[in-house]
Amino acid sequence: MLYELFKILQNYDFPGARLFGYTSFRALSAIVLALLISTIFGEYFIRFFRKRQISETLRDLDSTNLKKGVPTMGGIIIIVAVLVPCLLIGRLSNVYMILLLITTVWLGIVGFIDDYIKTFKKNKEGIPGKAKVISQVALGLVIGLTLYFSPQAVMRENVSVRVDKRIEVQHRSTPEKLNKTTIPFVKNHNLDYSRIFSFCGDYANAAGWIFFVVVTIFIVTAVSNGANLNDGMDGMLGGNAAIMGVTLAVLAYVSSHVGWAEYLNIMYLPGSEEVVIFTFAFIGALIGFLWYNSFPAQVFMGDTGSLTIGGIIAVIAILLHKEILLVLICGIFVVENLSVIMQTAYFKQGKKKGIRQRIFRCAPLHHHYSITDEKLDKECRYLLKGPQRPMHESKITVRFWIVTIIMAAVTLMTLKIR
Numbered sequence: 001m002l003y004e005l006f007k008i009l010q011n012y013d014f015p016g017a018r019l020f021g022y023t024s025f026r027a028l029s030a031i032v033l034a035l036l037i038s039t040i041f042g043e044y045f046i047r048f049f050r051k052r053q054i055s056e057t058l059r060d061l062d063s064t065n066l067k068k069g070v071p072t073m074g075g076i077i078i079i080v081a082v083l084v085p086c087l088l089i090g091r092l093s094n095v096y097m098i099l100l101l102i103t104t105v106w107l108g109i110v111g112f113i114d115d116y117i118k119t120f121k122k123n124k125e126g127i128p129g130k131a132k133v134i135s136q137v138a139l140g141l142v143i144g145l146t147l148y149f150s151p152q153a154v155m156r157e158n159v160s161v162r163v164d165k166r167i168e169v170q171h172r173s174t175p176e177k178l179n180k181t182t183i184p185f186v187k188n189h190n191l192d193y194s195r196i197f198s199f200c201g202d203y204a205n206a207a208g209w210i211f212f213v214v215v216t217i218f219i220v221t222a223v224s225n226g227a228n229l230n231d232g233m234d235g236m237l238g239g240n241a242a243i244m245g246v247t248l249a250v251l252a253y254v255s256s257h258v259g260w261a262e263y264l265n266i267m268y269l270p271g272s273e274e275v276v277i278f279t280f281a282f283i284g285a286l287i288g289f290l291w292y293n294s295f296p297a298q299v300f301m302g303d304t305g306s307l308t309i310g311g312i313i314a315v316i317a318i319l320l321h322k323e324i325l326l327v328l329i330c331g332i333f334v335v336e337n338l339s340v341i342m343q344t345a346y347f348k349q350g351k352k353k354g355i356r357q358r359i360f361r362c363a364p365l366h367h368h369y370s371i372t373d374e375k376l377d378k379e380c381r382y383l384l385k386g387p388q389r390p391m392h393e394s395k396i397t398v399r400f401w402i403v404t405i406i407m408a409a410v411t412l413m414t415l416k417i418r
Helices: 002-012 017-021 023-051 075-089 095-119 129-149 198-230 236-256 258-264 273-293 302-319 323-329 331-352 365-369 393-413
Strands: 158-163 166-171 180-182 190-192
Touching (some): 002 017, 017 023, 023 075, 023 236, 023 273, 095 129, 095 302, 129 198, 129 302, 180 323, 198 302, 236 273, 236 393, 323 331
Antiparallel strands (some): 158 166
16 A cells, blocks of 8 residues: 555655665565554453453463463464555565465464364364365465466576676576476576476476476465464464564565575566565564563464464465475474374374374474473373473473574575585
8 A cells, every 4th residue: 555655656756755666665664563563452452352351271281370361362463463564565466465465364264263163162173174274275276376377476587607708697588487496405406397297298387387286285284284283382483483484584585686686596586575575574473472472471373373374484485486495494393293293103003003102292392392291191102201301381482493593594505505
């Protein structure tokens, strides 16, 4: 809205109107506005929910009363703090901005319904798992097909050319509809999905796009569920997601700036500056939410927040053609997902043999470090014993943040190391 308004005011030489033409100015405005909205709106949200006693009904892993009566559905704070700056400052005709707004609202609604059933209907299971997965698959399908059909979703590929006996990086002069992604740590590192299906002959391009849509569906579902699993301690997911957001913001900025893209030898994505605006708003919303969600939490984000956060991170990476880098960026989510899969498979394997066995003291992984001996199943055999003394959740949270920072640093190193 404001973007279009100030664009009109430029024609009348309105003082300061040209500032909205700079991505950096709009991005910084978005993060400040999102931060203010999440902190101010968050306070009123918490008061409103406390008065109506809208809170978690059960926290099985909490040995104190610190969690009792804490409002849930705090993801609404994050969603509002993201949407408002984007609607005001973003370019709403941009396909990347549209897809990110759809992602936020779509998964926000799914998470809200899940929290509503748990909180008001007193059903701890929430919406059926299949319904949740179907909604994530549907979103992935929309994202993948939109990128295929939209004329705005194009790139100018980076190519190496020899100039006066030296190699220089240049970008193709004309934007093209290419189906490529970035492979980390590899020189000339753009992978064309169509090449994987070269054996299909004339149908290789179509097969490549179909494969891309399938990959998109898988990534949106996996990362969204990974974020949901990571949300188990005060400040855990909010802090991890903010760090991931900063990483993605850097990748978005260099991908949207032809000079930086040329210097770093990466593909240039016209129009992706709107991803920068959205990502900065996302970071501001998360930092503001941490004001209330850090230990001891005054509000929980619930599935309203966790599902939305995971989906946003996944879609940003897909829009930037950096989906392979999610293995590094979301390393914590990958480990959390694997810990649950391994725990379930190992338990079922033992059950067939008549043995009660588990790998971790509790899954997902972050709970492994906090469970006391009193809460362990005495008849169960644990492969990993865990720490001698259970860690406080704030210590676990900060250590997980540190791991995420390391993974973020490695991710950004891929821009230069290959």
